[in-house]
Ligand code: ADP
């Protein structure tokens with residue numbers, strides 16, 4: 001018997017260079033990935049100042065200079081060898097990684113796809129050493145002078161792997177990604193200074209002493225930085241700290257949700273979920289909160305070795321962690337000031353219409369002949385200043401001025417003693433000590449209805465209005481099928497539904513608060529909610545979802561003319577309700593104009 005053996009190449013070990021290029025494929029995708037690895041190395045070396053020069057978005061050159069501990073000349077060749085590291089020596093060390101790097105692969109990978117040069121001088125040593133390495137070939141180690149610390153130059157990235165090079169985007173895009181990496185690391189590591197230049201021009205800088213808020217200001221601007229509210233919480237030796245931003249800063253993406261674990265920026269699904277839960281009901285659907293949060297914890301309680309880029313982690317006790325984080329953040333988030341500041345609207349109006357403030361002209365002393373007392377115009381109630389500010393906030397009990405007795409970040413309560421004015425059957429104008437607020441009566445009432453329903457639900461006492469004759473709602477077989485397993489949970493929230501024939505739902509009763517709810521609309525809300533949550537029967541999620549949707553439908557305040565008394569009642573209820581700053585769908589319930597805003601709007605300053 002003879003077999004036709006097709007000719008095949010023999011199995012052979014790959015040359016070192018090729019191995020490293022394959023490894024580089026995993027972690028070195030673009031200049032930003034080189035930047036990340038090099039900055040992490042500098043941070044692991046204990047640098048207090050890191051200087052980065054980029055050319056052509058980092059493709060032509062990435063040069064990093066740090067003032068960290070340095071490398072002894074004899075170890076420089078090892079730094080470029082794959083799987084060689086000073087951060088890990090046996091497998092047990094993997095359980096408690098406290099450095100950003102540990103795989104010992106970055107420099108070897110980078111050196112296999114670029115022309116590199118390194119100079120390093122150990123702290124305290126009289127001299128340092130330098131070496132060149134190109135396409136994986138290490139040159140001679142030369143003793144030479146230079147500052148303590150390490151300098152690495154990476155030129156012509158992917159010069160020998162053209163396929164990779166073709167995937168690079170424009171200079172602006174590559175620079176943007178590299179800057180994004182540096183900025184994240186700079187936010188993760190207060191205490192370390194960063195300077196980045198691009199083609200000789202300064203692109204980013206933070207000084208070592210700048211704290212997290214100052215770094216956010218430098219990176220994303222003062223408006224966001226000034227609005228942040230601090231978070232501080234502890235569970236055993238796990239410490240959560242950082243800032244949450246008011247809902248109005250929410251975005252369409254999660255790029256400004258930054259989590260840092262022991263100084264390492266993370267992108268983690270669990271942490272994204274934590275923020276979703278913490279902001280639930282305060283943010284409009286589909287928008288993403290902005291927050292900058294650091295977790296300090298025992299490295300043994302988290303596994304960072306799940307992903308080559310080390311951006312994801314696994315917490316050893318995930319449930320506990322999740323509960324701790326959501327509870328701590330929820331507290332901080334509900335204390336945020338959520339009113340839309342009028343100042344922003346004035347700013348955008350001014351930008352549209354152009355004229356520069358004429359402040360100086362207005363502050364000139366008026367000529368004497370203009371000082372004749374004019375007949376007092378009839379005052380518009382909304383602009384009247386209140387005369388007795390202390391009494392306006394009986395809830396605080398103290399006679400102290402309300403502004404100073406409040407913690408800095410807490411929302412100012414809406415005073416309800418001043419004059420009220422309803423506008424367009426939709427908005428209520430409320431004068432307060434420092435300006436006025438515009439309250440969206442519908443949004444506010446919707447929130448209050450939701451909170452009432454939740455409270456009734458928590459007491460197990462939802463007040464139900466039963467119908468003498470059930471209303472039949474045609475929904476089709478599939479939808480009826482979908483709702484059927486949830487009938488019991490729905491009854492708990494006061495929705496008495498029953499299946500009637502194959503494609504019909506009979507409405508026997510609804511919560512008394514849903515005075516206006518049209519039974520058919522109600523049933524369709526239920527179907528939509530079940531579809532959206534896809535929930536397990538009885539899931540709290542489903543209940544909450546339906547509450548959210550139906551609270552909106554049942555609000556009696558949409559387009560209603562309100563008496564002064566009704567307005568007052570609505571507003572004073574809002575003061576006692578901690579969630580009343582947003583409607584059930586996360587839209588703000590009020591816009592605030594301070595006197596300062598008004599002065600700005602009238603170009604008085
Ligand atoms: P890793 O960071 O995973 O250990 P790298 O390939 O990035 O692997 O670096 C290899 C080793 O080179 C590090 O373990 C460290 O000892 C040394 N090294 C690299 N960069 C620096 C630096 N900037 N300062 C001091 N030592 C460095």
Ligand code: MG
Nearest residue numbers: 037041101106
């Ligand atoms: Mg490294």
